[in-house]
Amino acid sequence: IKPVPSIENEGRVDLLFLLFFLIHLAHLSAPVPFGNMSKDFHPTMDPTKMGLGRSIAVLTSGGDAQGMNAAVRATVRVGLYTGAKVYFVHEGYQGLVDGGDNIRPATWESVSMMLQLGGTVIGSARCKDFRTREGRMKAACNLVKLGITNLCVIGGDGSLTGANQFRTEWSGLLDDLVKAGKITAADAKKSSHLNIVGMVGSIDNDFCGTDMTIGTDSALHRIMEVVDAITTTAQSHQRTFILEVMGRHCGYLALVTALACGADWVFIPEMPPDDGWENHLCRRLTDQRSRGCRLNVIIVAEGAMSRDGKQITSDQIKKLVTDRLGFDTRTTILGHVQRGGTPSAFDRILGSRMGVEAVMALMEATPDTPACVVSLSGNLAIRLPLMECVQVTKDVTAAMAEGRFDDAIKLRGKSFENNWNTYKLLAHINPPDVKSNINVAIMNIGAPCAGMNAAVRSAVRMGIIQGHTMLAVHDGFDGLAHGQIENYILNRDWLDWKRRLNVGHQKNSAR
Numbered sequence: 001i002k003p004v005p006s007i008e009n010e011g012r013v014d015l016l017f018l019l020f021f022l023i024h025l026a027h028l029s030a031p032v033p034f035g036n037m038s039k040d041f042h043p044t045m046d047p048t049k050m051g052l053g054r055s056i057a058v059l060t061s062g063g064d065a066q067g068m069n070a071a072v073r074a075t076v077r078v079g080l081y082t083g084a085k086v087y088f089v090h091e092g093y094q095g096l097v098d099g100g101d102n103i104r105p106a107t108w109e110s111v112s113m114m115l116q117l118g119g120t121v122i123g124s125a126r127c128k129d130f131r132t133r134e135g136r137m138k139a140a141c142n143l144v145k146l147g148i149t150n151l152c153v154i155g156g157d158g159s160l161t162g163a164n165q166f167r168t169e170w171s172g173l174l175d176d177l178v179k180a181g182k183i184t185a186a187d188a189k190k191s192s193h194l195n196i197v198g199m200v201g202s203i204d205n206d207f208c209g210t211d212m213t214i215g216t217d218s219a220l221h222r223i224m225e226v227v228d229a230i231t232t233t234a235q236s237h238q239r240t241f242i243l244e245v246m247g248r249h250c251g252y253l254a255l256v257t258a259l260a261c262g263a264d265w266v267f268i269p270e271m272p273p274d275d276g277w278e279n280h281l282c283r284r285l286t287d288q289r290s291r292g293c294r295l296n297v298i299i300v301a302e303g304a305m306s307r308d309g310k311q312i313t314s315d316q317i318k319k320l321v322t323d324r325l326g327f328d329t330r331t332t333i334l335g336h337v338q339r340g341g342t343p344s345a346f347d348r349i350l351g352s353r354m355g356v357e358a359v360m361a362l363m364e365a366t367p368d369t370p371a372c373v374v375s376l377s378g379n380l381a382i383r384l385p386l387m388e389c390v391q392v393t394k395d396v397t398a399a400m401a402e403g404r405f406d407d408a409i410k411l412r413g414k415s416f417e418n419n420w421n422t423y424k425l426l427a428h429i430n431p432p433d434v435k436s437n438i439n440v441a442i443m444n445i446g447a448p449c450a451g452m453n454a455a456v457r458s459a460v461r462m463g464i465i466q467g468h469t470m471l472a473v474h475d476g477f478d479g480l481a482h483g484q485i486e487n488y489i490l491n492r493d494w495l496d497w498k499r500r501l502n503v504g505h506q507k508n509s510a511r
Helices: 008-026 068-081 092-098 133-146 157-179 185-190 216-237 252-261 277-290 314-325 345-364 386-401 405-411 414-427 452-465 476-481 490-500
Strands: 055-060 085-089 103-105 150-155 195-200 240-245 265-267 296-301 329-333 372-377 380-385 439-442 469-473 485-487
Touching: 055 068, 055 092, 055 133, 068 085, 068 150, 068 345, 085 092, 092 133, 092 157, 133 157, 133 185, 150 157, 150 345, 157 185, 157 195, 157 386, 195 345, 216 240, 216 252, 216 296, 216 329, 216 345, 240 252, 240 314, 252 265, 252 296, 252 414, 265 277, 265 414, 277 296, 277 314, 296 314, 314 329, 345 372, 345 380, 372 386, 380 386, 386 405, 405 414, 414 452, 439 452, 452 469, 469 476
Parallel strands: 055 085, 055 150, 150 195, 195 372, 240 296, 240 329, 265 296, 439 469
Antiparallel strands: 085 103, 372 380, 469 485
């Protein structure tokens, strides 16, 4: 294997890319929806010569997302490893149209120390010029002059759709450039086709076909930090807090936040509340307070709407709760803080793995290969047909517009649907009138770890909902031997476990 260049501070980190690369050569992709486009690597091909004579350009477009830099870094380093030339396109599609210094060669060292940075260091911009044929002609001219025929786009569905249109028009754009005298016929022949691969960078997780988009996990970390901080002050003053999170067309952030913090209510665009939701919400908040709860948390996606298509805003909910219930109510709109900060470990790894797969997709592409998007399926980075995924994403929007909300939930994917059903089960109490004769004891064994409380909370609430008697065994087997067993009373459980959800581990665990 050709030695990998390194710098003093990143010698060990460089080995990570060799690992990702070798894993790619070895793994067999599992069957997935949409039709997996990933290929088995040819064992006789020298990976250090795959990209000789080829050039790759990488750009980030649309809204920034934590983890984009990891994807850019992986694309550059694996591209260089294969022997290809790699170029940065600064300022997204605008830089592609403007050309000049916006398109610069990338080196191994130029992507050093960017893995931990949020946002995108090569810049991103909304570009009206690229939406016109004239703008795309300029972009094509800039690529042809540099001999670039492989383009890696990191962005949302709009950015990826634009890339596919660019690829579809490529031959026509070159013909027009030759006629206009901007390039020669020899240049056009040399750059006769354009290969496109996309990676989805979006904190909303609003792209169908992938389990998680780059930036979503980091955004959830930002949101949960705020939620945990707010619940402490809300409990002190017996307040109701309404938190608005991003998600203009997708309620993933709102839904998972509500599930993770035990929110009393969540508004998402995929499933608007039933008519008369105002009365239902007030009853639920009142019921919580009557049980002794000192706080209420309501999560609102910025794209939340009612069944008749009218927007539901944080201020509207605040006015409702204040006027009808007299609760001390505050609203917090998180805004762009969700995009900021350093990427989580998950997003750094996700971006890195997707970048490796993206380069391999470009190296293996032929003129007949359709544009693909690198997605996450389980723990595998795979390739899916780009426009099939875009179409399913558009189908979700169409289902919401037509009032087919159950279909919208299903089209989001099994994970989204399971999260929705789980939230509905755990958030609100509806125990049966007749109790069962089953007693269920729960205890923790061994060293404590983050997430234990969430698991116990779910188990206790599910048991209560089904009419079982739920028992808590303190201090593991030692507590079981000494009879440290407590019966969870309904009211006490429903309140205590709501407060404990944000605590890292069980305090009553023993070996």
